[in-house]
Amino acid sequence: MQDFLSNILRWSTVTNLIDILVVWYVVYRLIMLVRGTKAVQLLKGVFVIVAIKVVSLILQLHTVGYMVDMIITWSVPAMVIIFQPEIRRGLEHLGRGSVLPWTRTDEHQQEERLVKELDKAIQYMSKRRIGALITIQQNTGLEDYIETGIPIDADVSGELLINIFIPNTPLHDGAVIIRDNRIAVAAAYLPLSESSLIPKELGTRHRAAVGISEVTDALTVVISEETGGVTVTTNNHLIRDLTRTDYLKLFKAQLIPQDTEKQNRFQTFFSDLKRKGGTKR
C-alpha cells in the first residue's frame, strides 16, 4: 500500500499529470477558438491526412506514405501563412496577459468599459427606437461572420455604436461585431435561425440574433426599431424586453470574467430570469 502511494506521488507522475492537463487545456482552447470558423474544415482535413498516414504505415504503402510526408512537411509553412492573422491575434492576446489569470486586471478594466459604453448606446437607442444588432465574441471565433462586414477596428464607444445604427446611413444595416473589446466590423451578416419557437412578431433582426447564438457562444444585443425593447441572445437563450438593471446584470455576469465565479453567476442569472418569465429556446 505504501509502495503504491509513493509510486503515485512520484515526481514523474506529477509531471505527467501536469503535462496531460496542459495539453488538454491547449486543445480545449484551440477547439473553442476555431468552433464556427473555416478552420474546422481544415482540422478535419488534418485528421484525414493523419489517418491516411497511419493506414499507409500499417499496410506498408511506401509511395502513399512518402506523399503524405511531403504534404505534412509543406502544410506547416502553408498553415502559418494562411492563419497569419489568427496567430498574430493569439500572440497579441498572450502579450496582453489575458491567458494568465493574475495578469488580467487590465483586461477586466477594458471589459468594464465595454459594458459602460454598451449601456450608453443601448439607453440612447432604446429611448429613440433606433434598431440595432450588436454581437460580442466570446470563446468561439466569429471570423466567418466578421468577413461579411465592413471593417471598423475601433475602440468601443457608445457614440460610435449610436452613429453606426443611425437609420439610412451606410453602416446601419446588419450587425456590429465586437471582438477583443474592439468594434471589428459593422454591417455584418449573421446566420438566420430557422427555429419555429421564435415568437412570430419578431422579425429578421431577432432571428439573426438567435441564429448566431445557436452556432456560437457569442452574446448578442438587439434593440427593436418598433418598440425600443432590449433583447439579448446567448447560448440558445432569447431574453426579451430586459430592463436596464437586468441587462447590466447579464453583461457583468457574462462579459466581465470573475474566473470560477463567472459560470455560477451566469447560471444564477438565468435561473432568476426563468423564474421571472424569460424564454429558454
Ligand SMILES: Nc1ncnc2c1ncn2[C@@H]1O[C@H](COP(=O)(O)OP(=O)(O)OP(=O)(O)O)[C@@H](O)[C@H]1O
Ligand atoms: N441575417 C442578418 N444579419 C444581420 N442583420 C440582419 C439580418 N437580417 C436582418 N438584419 C437586420 O434587421 C433589419 C430588419 O429588421 P426587421 O424589422 O425584420 O427585424 P425585427 O426583428 O422585427 O426588429 P425590429 O423590432 O427592430 O423591427 C435589417 O434592416 C437588418 O439591419
